[in-house]
Amino acid sequence: MKKMSVYGATACGVAFASAALALTGSSREVSRSSVSVAPPATAPDADGSRTMAAQGVASAVTVGSFLPSSSDFPNPERGFYRWISPGFLDQWTQSDATDAYNNGYRILYARISLEDYKNVDTLPANLIARLNTGFSYARSAGIKLVVRFVYNYPSSETDLSAGDAPLARIKSHIGQLSPLLRNNADVIAFLQAGFVGVWGEWHTSKNGFDDNAPGASNWAEVKDALLAALPDDRFVQFRYPRHLMAWVPAANLPTVASAIQGKFRYGFHNDCFLSGVADIGTFSDDADVRSQQRDYADRLGDVGPVGGETCDTTWSTSNVRRTACADILGEGAKYNFTYLNISYWRPEFHDRWEANGCMPDVRRRMGYRLALKGASHPSAASRGGAFSVNLSIQNDGWARLYNEHPVQIVLQNLGTNSAVRIATTGADARSWTPSSQPSAATVNGVVPSNLPVGQYRVLIALVDARLPNDVRYAIRFANENDPNANQYWDTALGAFNLGTTISIS
Incomplete structure (x- = not known):
């Protein structure tokens, strides 16, 4: 059974109000030249707090809901x-x-x-x-x-x-x-x-x-x-669990939190996925050994990337293929598949998923699928001052995010549409594991001391750690645009507008 625990995080502990602020005059097209990047916040105060009261803010802006999406956004x-x-x-x-x-x-x-x-x-x-x-x-x-x-x-x-x-x-x-x-x-x-x-x-x-x-x-x-x-x-992905088990025994597999901290770098690719009892040599022919290897592959997918392809099994009449929708949906989640070959081997697998109606769900759920569930932040902050944004995020995908995508707070001026990206501390998107419950995350930033005073939209971005300035590599949240709440994906910024504002003084 797919493990649903969330390492290093509890179920959302932040209360979100039911109303969102509606804004006017928003622009979804901002040139890259108008975006600057601010450094991350320093460590929390000695008592560990970055509360709104400690920041001198009397009130908070909260968003109690975002529209979920059933679309397959390329990510x-x-x-x-x-x-x-x-x-x-x-x-x-x-x-x-x-x-x-x-x-x-x-x-x-x-x-x-x-x-x-x-x-x-x-x-x-x-x-x-x-x-x-x-x-x-x-x-x-x-x-x-x-x-x-x-x-x-x-x-x-x-x-x-x-x-x-x-x-x-x-x-x-x-x-x-x-x-x-x-x-x-x-x-x-x-x-x-x-x-x-x-x-x-x-x-x-x-x-x-x-x-x-x-x-x-x-x-x-x-x-x-x-x-x-x-x-x-x-990460380096290896073909066979038997090799991985020799190097990293099951007892030594890390938790997600320790894998991120210790830079665990082992993955697995199954190039005969669903293609026989032992997936054509991927696992042992011995039933007891195979059970151990499959359990290991299940656990490894929590911390290391898994991908591969189905394969041609027509040359062997003894292969018992697993071609039903229940097979791909169940084992895709069990082994945390992040990617699959689209074309090999279509007749026995993909075409049947299409015919039986589950291909849209397979497309949506493969890899990570991060959806915003709620958010809150101060209604005002001072230039040079620290502030935080509390988020509730749910991963409805089969896998976690394995490569680093830092969380940024993007502040966009209502009057000029110029934007500043604020690097944050406090949360790592790689820790948001597949779960039926959302994860609570607090990201901490510092308002640039030279930011013009005024009203700013608040957006959240998950940028690529190595390509932070290319919005094509930013992760899109699995949320629909909501004109009534002024929530939307800003393509030019590669960020999601929470539908809220913050006053900078």
Whole structure:
């Protein structure tokens, strides 16, 4: 059963009034040049308080409700993905990247072929240059990539004869690729481990990687090289629970809070999801071992990203496929799926989800889905002074947010429409886990000392930590615009207008 606990947060402990302030003269189009960013608030006072009374504010503005949405808003780092076209990153085009964004994709799968270099120690500079160009196409388009390096990619499910590279060369290549990965981490959603075996899927290696020895040092050496090659705010996803369990035993899996604090970086990709009792080798054929591995995968999804694809099972009559809506909705939530391939394997899975009516729900719930439930903040604040916004947020998705998206308070002047972004402390959107109950969050900010006095709209933004100035990477809340309460998603600011104002003096 899907775990519903919320680590590090209680159910909403903030009381929200039932009325919202209606505002006039709002503008939803603000140029980026009119937006400035203020630093975050300092630590709370010695007694831990940042109450409105302590801020010298006699009253509060509260919003008791927001309109929920049933729409499938495209959001960063989640949802169905399609492959880049042509099929390898160094062959990719800007037009395909832009087309993907325009068609609602925010995450794409990018293979990087090293087949020509499996017997070569040094990767050529022109390959690195072409890969840099490929990453730049993603950045220009406003999308992110799931990346996998491969030494072979056979076209048949049963052709397992292609070879990979020996351990020493794999490690050397990873080291040479580290600057590329670090320089482009902003548009890497997740890195799949790759490199070893057929399709880079960590099986059927021709170079001494024993499928039956997941704890062997050669597997761990590749793992360590990959984690070292990436910056410490990016995850590496591995193909098999048996390897992950050898490195991070179930008893050592962290809570969400400790995973964020300790920068836990392990994820899982199941490339035969729902495709048999053992998902075509993903889990053990031994029922007892398989049960342990499935339980581990369930728990891992709470703290590390899970994605993948369904796969072709028509070649084996013994596979018992799980194709019903109850299967995808139940196991998508159980294992916390963040992304899935949109096209492989459609006949047995996607087409049936479409026919049976659950595809809209699958699209909405895959990954995180954050909805505003309530908010409150002071009715007035002073320039240079601290203030807080209390939020009630519910995650109706299958997974938490894994990469950092800081919370910003955006103040927009009613008269000029100029806006300032205020960095905050006190809340981390990655801790808002899937739950039937909202999470309470208080974000603390400081009004810039040079902010003009006046009335300001209050908006909330979840920006990308590495791309904070690109609103295409801001997370949209799962709320509808409400003209009666003047609540709306401001596309130009990449923020949601709470429908309230604050007086700055």
